[in-house]
Amino acid sequence: MNKTLALLIVFSFKAFSNDLPNCSETDVLGGKLFEFEITTSFHGSYFFKFCSGEESYLLSEYIEPVSTNGPLKTTIKHESTAKLDSGTVIYLKDLYRIVQATLREDNTRGLDGSTWCFKPKNGAGYSKACLWEPRASTQERNLENFVNLGNKLYEISNFKSLGK
Numbered sequence: 001m002n003k004t005l006a007l008l009i010v011f012s013f014k015a016f017s018n019d020l021p022n023c024s025e026t027d028v029l030g031g032k033l034f035e036f037e038i039t040t041s042f043h044g045s046y047f048f049k050f051c052s053g054e055e056s057y058l059l060s061e062y063i064e065p066v067s068t069n070g071p072l073k074t075t076i077k078h079e080s081t082a083k084l085d086s087g088t089v090i091y092l093k094d095l096y097r098i099v100q101a102t103l104r105e106d107n108t109r110g111l112d113g114s115t116w117c118f119k120p121k122n123g124a125g126y127s128k129a130c131l132w133e134p135r136a137s138t139q140e141r142n143l144e145n146f147v148n149l150g151n152k153l154y155e156i157s158n159f160k161s162l163g164k
Contacts, residue, residue, distance in 0.1 A: 021081065022053030025126070034096055035119040035126075036153050041112050044075070048153040050096070056089045058082045060157035080157045088156070095149040096120065105129050106141055116150055 024031035030053040038046040042065070049059040060080040067074040084092070100120045113133030119126050134143040134150070 021051040021055070021059060022085075023049060023051040023059065026124075027053075033093070033121050034100075035117075036115055036150060037117040037119075038080060038154070039117075040114045046154065046157070046159065048157065050092055050153075052089070052093070056084045056092075057114045058092075058153065058156050060153070060159065062157070069102075077109035078159065080159065082156050082158070084156070092149070092152065095145055095152065099149050100144045103129050103143060103144075103146055105131065107137065108132055108141065110136070116146070118146065118149075149161060 022030050031051065031067060033050045033131040036050075044062055044064040047061040047063075051057045051059060051102040058081075060082070062078040062080075064076045064078065065074070066076055078082045100122075103118060109132050113136065115130055116134050117128060117130055119128045131141075131143070131146070134141065134147050137143055138147055
């Protein structure tokens with residue numbers, strides 16, 4: 001009886017663990033491949049994590065400001081987990097590689113707009129690049145793929161109904 005119970009417990013953990021995204025930061029061939037963050041001036045912040053493994057996932061979080069009156073801000077956090085099909089995984093990995101190879105920080109700044117940050121896996125660690133409003137002068141700044149990646153992550157997260 002004890003052996004049977006032990007086997008059932010082991011198999012239940014195995015089955016349960018397959019449903020969890022592999023977001024390890026130390027996994028060389030998988031795990032968290034990159035993070036992407038979009039912080040807007042007045043409409044909240046979006047955080048995305050692309051987790052790669054046997055099954056790949058996009059973990060998303062939107063922090064929505066509800067009240068900005070007074071010294072304390074009230075926010076609501078919305079979360080989304082999307083299991084990705086193989087075509088979407090290939091598309092995101094291709095965009096990730098292109099963006100990682102071509103992204104250069106620039107000194108474009110403004111008083112309003114969003115800041116987009118890309119944090120890709122870089123060997124055993126992560127690097128980070130942040131750009132102000134990449135949708136401004138996108139072609140001149142060579143940011144088409146960067147904007148496409150951010151837009152695709154936003155689309156997959158299904159936060160469209162929450163506002164942008």
